[in-house]
Amino acid sequence: MSDRLVTQALCWRVERRDGVMLALTDHDRDLVVGGVTYRAAPGMTPSAIVRAEGLDADTMEVAGALGTGAFRRDDLLAGRWDGARVVIGAVDWSDPARTAIPLGEGRIGQVELDEQGFTAELRGTQAQLERPASEATSPACRATLGDARCRVAMASRRRFARVTAWAGAKVTLDAGEPVADAYGEGMLRWFGGANAGLTSAIERSAGVEVVLRAPPVFAVAEGVLVELIEGCDRRLATCAARFGNVANFRGEPHLPGIDLLTRYPGG
Structure with missing residues (x-):
């Protein structure tokens, strides 16, 4: 059992809203899992993953170094990674089959930048339950032009x-x-x-x-x-x-x- 724990590696797949997908692992070498190549990113440090039993939102943070590779400062400031979908799993890098064990998924929330790098908050799907259950009345229209409620052809x-x-x-x-x-x-x-x-x-x-x-x-x-x-x-x-x-x-x-x-x- 201890050997299996030693050979565990975290993998996470990040899917931006513009269709760009990024696959990273904290292993020191690239890993191929389910036909997807996860690039080695030893500078990425995930926090403990908190899984709630009730309706509280699952949360974790990922810290990493800024550079010209995966996450660039300009892209983070521009909001390219805001709301990106994140899927996290654990794999045994010594096993050729490398079946991922799901650990959770969510979306990137608040991002903080400093001189050393960045810290991104990942919020689980339960976070959607924190939104208001009903709309408040307003004199202005609450629909967006052309959406399913507005129905104007765009x-x-x-x-x-x-x-x-x-x-x-x-x-x-x-x-x-x-x-x-x-x-x-x-x-x-x-x-x-x-x-x-x-x-x-x-x-x-x-x-x-x-x-x-x-x-x-x-x-x-x-x-x-x-x-x-x-x-x-x-x-x-x-x-x-x-x-x-x-x-x-x-x-x-x-x-x-x-x-x-x-x-x-x-x-």
């Missing part, structure tokens, strides 16, 4: 463009918008350059200019391809006039609330 409300100029949070494109402020409250998805795979929230748009809520994480080169996705200010008037979608409006604009006096000044 095929004609997306388009590609190329960047002709960039200054801070302001991006100039090679083509204008279909209607005034069409992309306000929408999204800009980067398809090229250093920001490829990231998305930026749009504050407002006017003609060929788009103002983002925050500057891009990395520098933007001229000619980079981006996708623009129309947005919505979540007001009932916009839902009726621009989208003709009042039947699916997910808000209560006429329900009195604590903001009643400020919502109707002088009324």
Whole structure:
């Protein structure tokens, strides 16, 4: 039994939301498990895995060194690893079959950076139970434009463009918008350059200019391809006039609330 404990190695597979998959092991050599090659990452140090018997969330932390390999500081700051799915298992590296023993899975939560490296929190699937069971009422729509509750067709409300100029949070494109402020409250998805795979929230748009809520994480080169996705200010008037979608409006604009006096000044 002691020999088996000595030959145990931890393996974890990390799947980012953009489709990139990373497989690592704390063994000193690469391991092939289930047809997947787990790269040796001796600098990665996992904490104790806490498995709860009740409904408390399973948690653990992984600490590692920053570098040009698996986890780079710029990628962590840009949020490329936020919400990534993590599957952790243990294998006997001396066994040619190398069947993994599942230890848990979850998603990357809070990430902390320091001079030595980084620490990532992994939260189990039970963490989803911490979310509110029901929505709170609001005068604004709580759906996202184009989702299953909104039901607005988005095929004609997306388009590609190329960047002709960039200054801070302001991006100039090679083509204008279909209607005034069409992309306000929408999204800009980067398809090229250093920001490829990231998305930026749009504050407002006017003609060929788009103002983002925050500057891009990395520098933007001229000619980079981006996708623009129309947005919505979540007001009932916009839902009726621009989208003709009042039947699916997910808000209560006429329900009195604590903001009643400020919502109707002088009324």
